Amino acid sequence: MVAAAAGRSIPPGAFRPAAPVTAVAYDNPIPGFGTRNCINLRLWAAKPGKEFDLEAFNSAAPESPAAAGDTIDITVDAETDAAYTVISVKAANKPGLLTSITALFRDLGVDVGKAAVEGDDARVDDKFYVRTLSGGKLDDAKAAEAVKALDALLRSKPSSTDVSRPKFEATGQGQSGKARLYTLMDTYMKNDVLSIQEDIVNHVEYTMARSRVNFDNFEAYQATAFSLRDRLIERWNDTQTWFKEKDPKRVYYLSMEFLMGRSLLNTLYNLDIKDAYAEALAELGYDLETLAELERDAALGNGGLGRLAACFLDSMATLNLPAWGYGIRYQYGMFRQTIQNGFQHEQPDYWLTFGNPWEIERLIVQYSIKFYGHVSVVNEDGKQLFRWNAGETTKADATYRDVAKWTRMSIMGTAGSGKFSTDRTIDEYAKQIWHAEPCPVPQPGAKTAVADVSK
Incomplete structure (x- = not known):
């Protein structure tokens, strides 16, 4: 907050937060529909304390069946x-x-x-x-x-074809150790049923530290979300590497709200692997639609502008535009309403009680946030300048959120939440107003114009 006149101080108590502010960055890769591009939504938030209810962590899953004969x-x-x-x-x-x-x-x-x-x-x-x-x-x-x-x-034995990732040239990859690391990760994760099941069970045991033979529906949902986030991260890393290599003009979308909704089914539709995941979960004893209902809506917006911002990101990802979204990660972004004695009472929406598997917390990304202080007048090179002198400085970190959206569904949602100020489409905005060109990630296995780093 900056004072209206130079030299006037802002009373510290006027805008003082209840506690010192440390903002955490949460990254959320957002894939487009029918493309390998995956842009980013970075949300900033005060790092919240987490509360856990352990009563839901004790249900048994069906035991593995015994092997049968191979008669055909x-x-x-x-x-x-x-x-x-x-x-x-x-x-x-x-x-x-x-x-x-x-x-x-x-x-x-x-x-x-x-x-x-x-x-x-x-x-x-x-x-x-x-x-x-x-x-x-x-x-x-x-x-x-x-x-x-x-x-x-x-x-035949269960198998699937490896899909090679594009080859990029990045700083340091010429070193033998990093070149070896590159070749170890040069194919995308497999999307056959067996590979999906292995990924889910691995997350149950190694990410959530639960027994692979004893996890309930909510834990199955979380493990499924983590396995999908892994696939988003592959696309997201390739997209950001490609943008860095090509250095195109970028679009940055800032909004106080991003009403992204639920991510599980939208991600499956966006990556076109819903049927494979449904069958993989069914064979493990779980129903995809049941797990999808356990996801909490991301409380990052509550109106038409938030829905419109989400649709903008969906469309830009699908159009392969080099874009980033910036917003605020609200701990209690929406509220639950109750009526007592004829009056409305708001209750907080604890949507982060059990964490959010779609986010990537970036503790190494921190920025100073300044509060209070006063504005002073200085002369530099004969010019009068106004300088803000902060009274208090705190740290801010970044969080990225992996939210996949099915663009066709999102565009339908836009019509119900608001109208564009003109008849321009997102594609027309990109070309005529932003002057930003599509920057699609190369197809799997394709080499970029630079040298092959594996050599």
Whole structure:
């Protein structure tokens, strides 16, 4: 706060906070829809104390099933159903099998009309009602091709193809040790069902220090969120490295509110891995929709401007614009309303009681925040300057928040929260007003214009 006239002091008690202020930076990577770019939302907050309720940490998860035999039985029935060819599959179950079979039929040009899924965790006993894309039953040749492909799939081990990350040139990567580190992290995390399950269970045990055979729904939600944040961080790091390398003109969006909503389902839609996560959790004994309901809304805004700010970030990420968002990380950003004797009473919203798995706390990013003081007049080089002399200085840290948004849903939300001052789109604002150009991250495995750091 600066005084209106030079030399006039501001009474320290007028704006004094209840306690010394130490601001913490929380980083939140925000991916775009249909792109590998992931921009950042940095929120600043006074570092809060955390309260924990340990009563919810004692429920048991289902035990792992016993291994079953590897007998494979595939039969084709073209007579029972008038419209479909029925292919029955009996085999040992494995992670992601249902998704893999349906993907196989799709690759073969076979349409799955319906499926009867039976069996247990150890073995599958499924029937697939299939037909050609033209609507007819499978002929003998096509049926034989499907049986052969299914047999190969059922005998294979769970695996997925590595997706290489773009190669960048960054300071210090020419050193042999850092070049080795670069090659160890040169592929993106796998998104097959087995890899997702391993990531979730690893976070249960190593991040949350819980038993991998004894964690409840809320802990399953937190571990799932951490595993998704890992995938966001990969994209976010690549995006920031690419921006630093290309040095484009950037857009910085400042807002007092960012009404981001819930992140779990939006992240899954944005990264296009919702089906894989749903199946991975189902095989672990958890329901994705149930876990999604356990997430608390981020209490960072409560109105149309906050929703509009969130939509701006979603759109800029999807348009590959080099952008950052800056805001305030409210510990009690919204309130719960109660009516007592006909009067409204506000209760704080303890949305951070159990922490926020989408955030990245940056304790090394700290800035001095100045309060009170007075304004003095000085002359430098014949010019009269006004200088603010702070009466008190405290520290501020940064926090980044990983919030993924499905842009199409966000744009629909914008229409209900407010209107743009003109008919310009975000893309038009970027080109005509901000003069900022898209800066898409190179495709996986692509080399940038600089030398390959692995050499």
